[in-house]
Amino acid sequence: MADRSGKKFNRRDFIKYSGLAGAALSLGGIAGAGYLSGRNKATHTGWGRDAYGGNQYFNRAAFRVHRPTYQKVGPVRRITYLENIFNRNGELYRLMFPRDGSSPQWTLKQGVSDLPGPLRDYYQSHPGSLQEFKKAFRRGQQQKKNWKKYKTRYLLASAWSAAHESPLHGKGAFPSEPEGPPEESDFKGITTEAYSLKSPGHGSRLIKKIAHTFGATLVGIAPVREQWVYQGYLRGVGKTQFNKPPHWKHAVVVAIPHEWDSLYANPVYGTSYDAYSMLNFIAGKLEVFLKHLGYAARPHVPPTDYDIAMPPLAIDAGLGEQGRHGILITPELGANTRLAAVTTNMPLEEDHPIDFGVAEFCRKCKICADQCPSGAISSAEKPPDVIRGYRRWAINQDKCFTIWNTVATQHPRGCRVCLAVCPYSRKNNWVHRLAKDVDAYDPTGTFSSAMLTMQKSFFSYPGGAQYLPPPNGTNAVYQKPPQWLKTEEWFNLD
Amino acid sequence: MFIIDLFLKPVFWIIMGMLYLIMIYSARYWAQDLNLQMNWWKWLLSAAWFILLSLSLAGGMTLIGEGETQAGLYFLGLFLLIDIILGVGLWRLITMKSKKKRV
Numbered sequence: 158m159a160d161r162s163g164k165k166f167n168r169r170d171f172i173k174y175s176g177l178a179g180a181a182l183s184l185g186g187i188a189g190a191g192y193l194s195g196r197n198k199a200t201h202t203g204w205g206r207d208a209y210g211g212n213q214y215f216n217r218a219a220f221r222v223h224r225p226t227y228q229k230v231g232p233v234r235r236i237t238y239l240e241n242i243f244n245r246n247g248e249l250y251r252l253m254f255p256r257d258g259s260s261p262q263w264t265l266k267q268g269v270s271d272l273p274g275p276l277r278d279y280y281q282s283h284p285g286s287l288q289e290f291k292k293a294f295r296r297g298q299q300q301k302k303n304w305k306k307y308k309t310r311y312l313l314a315s316a317w318s319a320a321h322e323s324p325l326h327g328k329g330a331f332p333s334e335p336e337g338p339p340e341e342s343d344f345k346g347i348t349t350e351a352y353s354l355k356s357p358g359h360g361s362r363l364i365k366k367i368a369h370t371f372g373a374t375l376v377g378i379a380p381v382r383e384q385w386v387y388q389g390y391l392r393g394v395g396k397t398q399f400n401k402p403p404h405w406k407h408a409v410v411v412a413i414p415h416e417w418d419s420l421y422a423n424p425v426y427g428t429s430y431d432a433y434s435m436l437n438f439i440a441g442k443l444e445v446f447l448k449h450l451g452y453a454a455r456p457h458v459p460p461t462d463y464d465i466a467m468p469p470l471a472i473d474a475g476l477g478e479q480g481r482h483g484i485l486i487t488p489e490l491g492a493n494t495r496l497a498a499v500t501t502n503m504p505l506e507e508d509h510p511i512d513f514g515v516a517e518f519c520r521k522c523k524i525c526a527d528q529c530p531s532g533a534i535s536s537a538e539k540p541p542d543v544i545r546g547y548r549r550w551a552i553n554q555d556k557c558f559t560i561w562n563t564v565a566t567q568h569p570r571g572c573r574v575c576l577a578v579c580p581y582s583r584k585n586n587w588v589h590r591l592a593k594d595v596d597a598y599d600p601t602g603t604f605s606s607a608m609l610t611m612q613k614s615f616f617s618y619p620g621g622a623q624y625l626p627p628p629n630g631t632n633a634v635y636q637k638p639p640q641w642l643k644t645e646e647w648f649n650l651d
Numbered sequence: 652m653f654i655i656d657l658f659l660k661p662v663f664w665i666i667m668g669m670l671y672l673i674m675i676y677s678a679r680y681w682a683q684d685l686n687l688q689m690n691w692w693k694w695l696l697s698a699a700w701f702i703l704l705s706l707s708l709a710g711g712m713t714l715i716g717e718g719e720t721q722a723g724l725y726f727l728g729l730f731l732l733i734d735i736i737l738g739v740g741l742w743r744l745i746t747m748k749s750k751k752k753r754v
Contacts, residue, residue, distance in 0.1 A: 169680055172676060172677045173677045173680045173681055173684070175673050175677060176673050176674045176676060176680075176681070177681075179671070179674040179677070180670075180674045180701070182670050183674065183705070184705060186663070186666070186667050186670065187708055187709045188712045189712070190663070190667075191709030191711070191712035191713040192713065193716060195714060195715060195723075196717065200717075586717065587709075588710050588714065611725075611726070614725065615719075615722035615726060616719060616721070616722045617721050617722075637718065
């Protein structure tokens with residue numbers, strides 16, 4: 158064969174130019190494969206669902222440590238009832254709006270000294286906290302007024318959130334609230350004598366498998382340490398001082414992520430209730446399952462039905478480590494990790510805590526602190542506070558809650574910007590998994606520094622105040638909302 | 652989707668494999684015709700460069716695919732620049748010795 162100039166185009170040339178074309182086509186192919194990998198919904202963290210635990214893929218054995226990564230620096234004590242912002246806010250609301258319709262026992266015009274005993278003591282020892290509550294309350298009133306303006310735009314997001322919230326409260330809630338002390342309520346519904354397990358290891362493997370079939374992305378087993386049990390209030394009993402019940406031997410800790418698209422469109426399109434309702438179902442089913450085998454069980458579920466603090470329990474269960482934003486970071490889900498637990502007396506083999514370098518990463522990163530619209534997350538080099546005997550990251554709960562009451566939602570529905578912007582929360586596609594895995598195995602921290610430089614230079618973030626409604630912000634969201642949460646895509650709005 | 656998972660995905664990677672085979676097969680002819688004195692480590696460096704180029708494209712396009720267009724473009728810009736610099740360096744390394752031999 159000859160070309161136009163008469164030069165022969167032989168087999169050798171054919172192979173050469175085919176190889177050149179092959180190289181070009183393979184580059185095109187790999188670029189296309191990369192693009193599709195980025196779009197693939199199976200790479201949404203935790204949502205490439207495998208019913209039997211395939212999403213808990215991280216090799217934790219390589220990162221096991223004997224001591225958990227929280228740092229004990231002094232005498233420890235349990236978290237008291239009023240140290241939980243929802244409990245103390247609830248107490249204030251009940252004073253302002255008594256359930257029996259009687260006149261208020263406290264109003265916003267009054268000060269700390271006008272509060273009853275324990276509340277007064279708390280706010281006196283936490284200067285500025287009550288002022289922040291008053292600010293949050295006023296912002297909440299403004300939020301209700303603003304909703305008229307934003308209702309149409311965020312109608313679907315609000316309806317979606319309300320649907321997820323619906324099974325969490327009231328008489329039809331599942332799991333139901335415990336009634337009576339744990340020594341009674343945790344044993345209610347047991348249908349048989351406790352079956353004897355072949356070994357605690359068999360118990361752990363079985364319960365993990367079952368939890369995965371119920372929808373848990375991550376499962377770990379932890380001992381129930383007294384210091385993580387709340388003090389001053391026990392569900393089923395009420396306000397009381399109590400010791401850890403002896404049958405709370407182990408906690409089965411389960412974790413799932415938020416729905417991906419809505420998480421990335423925080424704060425106004427996201428909700429916490431999607432993960433909360435699923436966790437309630439998973440933990441509730443585990444309770445029933447354990448009781449059918451003859452063992453005591455008590456679920457501890459979000460939003461507020463806990464008798465134990467979840468993050469340290471999950472750290473003990475080897476699921477992850479605490480991040481700068483105070484939230485658990487897991488290798489698989491990043492900060493997009495929501496937790497529940499079931500305490501039980503079933504003999505179980507406990508997991509080991511892990512250290513995959515979160516403390517050092519968070520020291521350098523600070524993206525969540527920069528993006529937090531409330532300024533509740535510390536930018537310090539090291540955790541500045543000692544909380545109940547542990548030096549650890551802790552957010553300013555009051556400031557955080559003020560922003561819940563400020564963003565353009567129907568009512569305080571949270572913010573979750575810190576979950577979405579955390580570099581560990583990125584998709585589970587090959588790029589981010591490679592980065593996370595290499596970082597975990599790099600003891601020098603050089604790789605994470607390089608990755609963080611790229612993260613901060615390449616990726617764009619709206620910036621703290623932008624997440625707020627006008628005049629302070631623009632109702633910005635971290636990423637574009639999905640089509641299915643945009644009202645204008647589905648309804649005639651004229 | 653059934654058709655994509657069962658048929659198109661494997662077919663895509665089979666085609667990619669064939670493209671790589673043709674490319675590898677033709678490489679020695681290119682080397683001979685360009686008078687490149689190739690040895691094992693030059694082939695190794697060339698393969699590493701091509702893999703880096705492929706990963707750069709795939710990485711940038713993955714970020715674009717997940718909606719991080721700006722990050723994807725920056726990624727492509729940075730790594731393609733690195734690929735070009737390394738490619739020029741590699742070409743000089745490969746041709747330098749062959750020129751010497753020709754003299």
